[in-house]
Amino acid sequence: MGVPGSVNQISPMKKPFSSNVIAPPKFPRSAGSLGPKSWIEENMYRTDNNSNTLLPLQDRSRMYDSLNMHSLESSLIDIMRAEQDPLKGRVGCPHPGTDSLLMLNGRSSLFPIDDGLLDDGHGNQGVLGSPHCYPHQNGERIERFSRKVFVGGLPPDIDEDEITSSFRRFGHLFVDWPHKAESKSYFPPKGYAFLLFQEESSVQALIEACLEEDGKLYLCVSSPTIKDKPVQIRPWNLSDSDFVMDGSQPLDPRKTIFVGGVPRPLRAVELAMIMDRLYGGVCYAGIDTDPELKYPKGAGRVAFSNQQSYIAAISARFVQLQHGDIDKRVEVKPYVLDDQLCDECQGARCGGKFAPFFCANVTCLQYYCEFCWANIHSRAGREFHKPLVKEGADRPRQIHFRWN
Structure with missing residues (x-):
């Protein structure tokens, strides 16, 4: 991670140091002089009006009454049945019926959003419009950020206790990093860690204390050998988990793709714009988040109109996601439902059980029971088709800790 090029005069990063001298005592943190952040508003992205012509091979008319109301599939169907509102290009705002759609991203309910507090979809992904203005409803402060915060560019000699001490003033927290339990290392091996705060208000307080440079947040942290090193603070704004590009279009789970390996800084609006630029017709994008901390899991969903x-999109199989500093090849698959009847026999040959297989080949794009799969795919030209099955949802790694 690079250090910001131009720094505010009030930033402690401007302090002159001739060298990093080893000294027994730890340097005190100097965060009191951190300056206020600038807030930049930009125009919303464009939207495309795409035709909604169905190909004959995928013209579906039957209802999906069997869907579990706590699943992504039912959430999408709720939207299809809901009244159509003219919502276009909204970040974190409810598409018709999205009270349950947010189960897609591991959240149990939709937090109310005031239009005046919505991010515009292009600004800093983790900052409030005003550092001292918290949204309230019924006298309670509304959570706007994940309690899990990425911190990068840490001093190489800073250990877990020192990281905890540096951020404890914002509230009780636990420090974690990938494979921490297995490695038994006292130092984050790659120079970054995650701060897991007990309260969401601690994240808001941390954001207030940061300095913003070039759309990124920084805070100075000291180690035994390095004083006031600026480290990047990257919070996750909950409203960045969902983006409705065209609220007038019903969301069809059979025109929804799963995107694996999504970089965690990527927001739903950016995923939607990338996919729309490549294939057109995007009406919704969502970033999967874990249910407890509401932090991105590295996967997403995109629904087409x-x-x-x-x-x-599914024919491409892989997509190069390019946005800002992000340039990564990710996998694209059809989103597979786990409660669909066989499209061939409608459950007649399998006792009404849900179809376990989905064929993603464009000549099929159907759900099959075992009998119908064997029957259809014994035909010439289809014997090499491979079935897709519903994959188990990623679960956050279990960690045992106490709040410091």
């Missing part, structure tokens, strides 16, 4: 865009 037309069959051509959906088929183009």
Whole structure:
């Protein structure tokens, strides 16, 4: 991680140091002089009006009454049945019926959002419009950030206790990093860690104390050998988990893709714009988050308004996500439902059980029971089709800790 090029005069990063001298005592943190952040508003992204022409091979008309109301699939169907509102290009705002849609991202309910407090979709992903203005409803402060915060560019010799001490003033927290339990290391091996705060208000307090440079947040942290090193603070704004590009379009789970390996800084609005630029017809994008901390899990969903865009996306199989500093190849698959009847026999040949297989080949794009799969795919040209099955949801790694 690079250090910001130009720094505010009030920033402690401007302090002159001739060298990093080893000294027995730890240097005190000097965060009191951190300056206020600037807040930049930009225009919303464009939206495309795409045709909604269905290809004959995927013209579905039956209802999905069997869907579990606590699943992504039912959430999408709720939206299809809901009254259509003219919502376009909204970040974190409810598409018709999205009270349950947010179960897609591991959240149990939709937090109320005031239009005046919505991010515009282009600003800093983790900052409030005003550092001292918290949204309230019924006298209670509304959570706007995940309690899990990324901190990068840490001093190489800073250990867990020193990280905890540096951030304890914002509230009770636990420090974690990938494979921490297995490695038994006292130092974050790659120079970054995650701060898991007990209260969301601690994250807001941390953001207030940061200095913003070039759209990124920084805070100075000291170690035994390095004084006031600026480290990047990257909070996750909950409203960045969902983006409704075209609220007038019903969301069809059979035109929804799963995107694996999504970089965690990528927001739903950015995922939507990338996919729309590549294939067109995007009406919704969501970033999967874990249910407890509401932090991105590294996967997402994109719903298209037309069959051509959906088929183009799943036919590509891999997509290069390029946005800002992000440049990563990710996998694209059809989103597989786990409670669909066989499209061939409608459950007649399998006792009404849900179909376990989905064929993603564009000549099929159907759900099959075991009998129908064997029957259909014994035909010439289809014997090499491979079935997709519903994958188990990622679960956050269990960690045992006490609040410091």
